[in-house]
Amino acid sequence: MYPFQYHRPANLAEATALLGKLGEGKALAGGQTLIAAMKLRLAQPSDLVDLGGIAELSGIRADGDAIVIGALTRHADVAASAEVGKRIPALARLAGSIGDRQVRAAGTLGGSIANNDPAADYPAGVLGLGATVVTSRRSIAADDFFSGLYETALEPGELIKSVSFPVPQRAGYAKFANPASRFALIGVFVCQEKSGAVRVAVTGGGNGVFRSAELEKALAASFTPAAAAAVKLSADGFSGDLHASPEYRAHLVSVMAGRAVAAALG
Amino acid sequence: MNVKLSLTVNGKAVAAEVDPRTLLVQFLREHLRLTGTHVGCDTGQCGACTIHLDGRAVKSCNLLAVQAQGAEVTTIEGLAAPNGDMHPMQAAFKECHGLQCGFCTPGMVMSATALLKDNPKPTEEQIRAGLDGNFCRCTGYHNIVKAVQSCAAGS
Structure with a gap:
């Protein structure tokens, strides 16, 4: 070092x-x-x-129809939170699936999304739930926050304070974890908002978290595992490496989306 | 520039001046000579360096010593009773032969004790999932899981 x-x-x-x-x-x-x-x-x-x-950066609180999680809140604390578990169980499960036990006892929400690793779990949860990232300067919608491979809208000297997650009608997360690193080969977060609108966020594709318009359209029509699994995505834009080809990753998106919908439907 | 560091290690107050680059595991092993905490992979994967930081099991090769400022650290040396009696988890590992070469054992025991603190009666599946941050390259997992089950049953 x-x-x-x-x-x-x-x-x-x-x-x-x-x-x-x-x-x-x-x-x-x-x-x-x-x-x-x-x-x-x-x-x-x-x-x-x-x-x-900085104690003010940690903690979980309810704020009306949202749950606000401090940037320095550890994954293990989100996973174990009764409030998150009750109102956004998919987010608690996502946090509980990051890395391994020791990593979850040290890693934080803000650290994960500021880093924006293309295979990290939290970016999928933040984008999938349509959360708002509150920084030392402003509030940034998740749709504007993640801007590419390890890139975010954060400016030099700007720090994440918290993330505000709107409580959805239902949500689910499923990932195919790389068996060695536990990073997502593909992870899909599906969310049906209170309004009924559907959001689908995909991580692990290679170029950073993104929303899938095809899956959102299919699930808006029918929020079922079968509808998700029937979507066939083009492999264009997916990365290929020794772990998986672009075609394999593209295929996994529909499979994981189906599992995420099944989880959301309980 | 060195940084003043004070923390509690195995119940004793420790004060030191460290290069901020010093990893927590380096500080424990090389400065305090607590060599029970092992460095396996040195990349935050194998869990041999697991210690308790304010009661949470973490990997000390993936933290800076300065991140433990003011914290309470427990290492494998701090688990046994002052009179030398083994911690029930250590006794269970011995009883169930939950080790082969023994290199991963300190980390396994530290992870397992933290696991039982959060979940005193885990299922076998929960034990295996709860120890997924610890590798045993002898692949002695079977008896390690039995040791944790035995400790949980006895507590």
Whole structure:
């Protein structure tokens, strides 16, 4: 690991001020991706701003028809939350399926979506539920937040404070996990909003999380596993690697969507 | 620039000045000489370096020591009673022969104790899922699961 200057601000204002003036500084949340990347020298920030001492960034609360989860809330806490489990059980199950037990005890919601790994689980949940990302400067709709491979709408020095998840009528998540890394080979989050509108978000395709218009149309007509499984997606745009070909990934989307719908229907 | 670090390790207050690059596992093994916590893969996958950080089982090779600022850390050395009596999980691993080469054992025991804290009576499936962050390259999982079941039954 290359050397860096370490900072541990006590509050959000101090953290954003530090990140604003440190050119190559990076925010450290749970560190489950960043530290591994720094050990491999894939990341070499000049400064690390450790958010671990900022209590205001953690916690889960109900806010009317939404559940608001602080950026530093760990996956294990979302998975175990009675509030999330009761109102958006698919989100609790998604959080409980990330990585392994130890990773879930350290990794955070904000860290995951700020990193926007193309095979991460949380981006599918945030986009699928049509959540709103609340930052130190503004509120960003999930549709505008994820902008590509490891890219988000976050500007330099802008930090995620929380994510507000509207409680849906029903939702489900299914993933085909890579047996070694537990990252999603393909993961599909389906959601039927209170209005009846359907959202489908896919992770693991290779170029970052995306919504599938084909699946949304099919499920809006008939919210059934069979309707999802009948959708045949083109392999264009899916990545191929030693784990799976583009065709295999495209096929998995319909299969996982079917399972996610089945989970949503309970 | 070094960072002042203070935390509690196995019930004892520890203060040190560390290079912020120091991993938590390095701090435990090389600074405190608590070498029961093992480095297996060093990439956050195998779980041999599992310790408890404020009661949560985490991988100490994938955290900076400075992230444990003010925290309570328990390592495998801190599990047994002060008089040397083994922790029930350690006793169960011994009784069920839940180890072959023993390299993964400290991490397995730390994960398993955290697992039973959250779920005192897990099913076999829940034990296997709950230990999915720990690899045994001898593939001794069968007796490891039996050890956890035995400990859960005895508690």
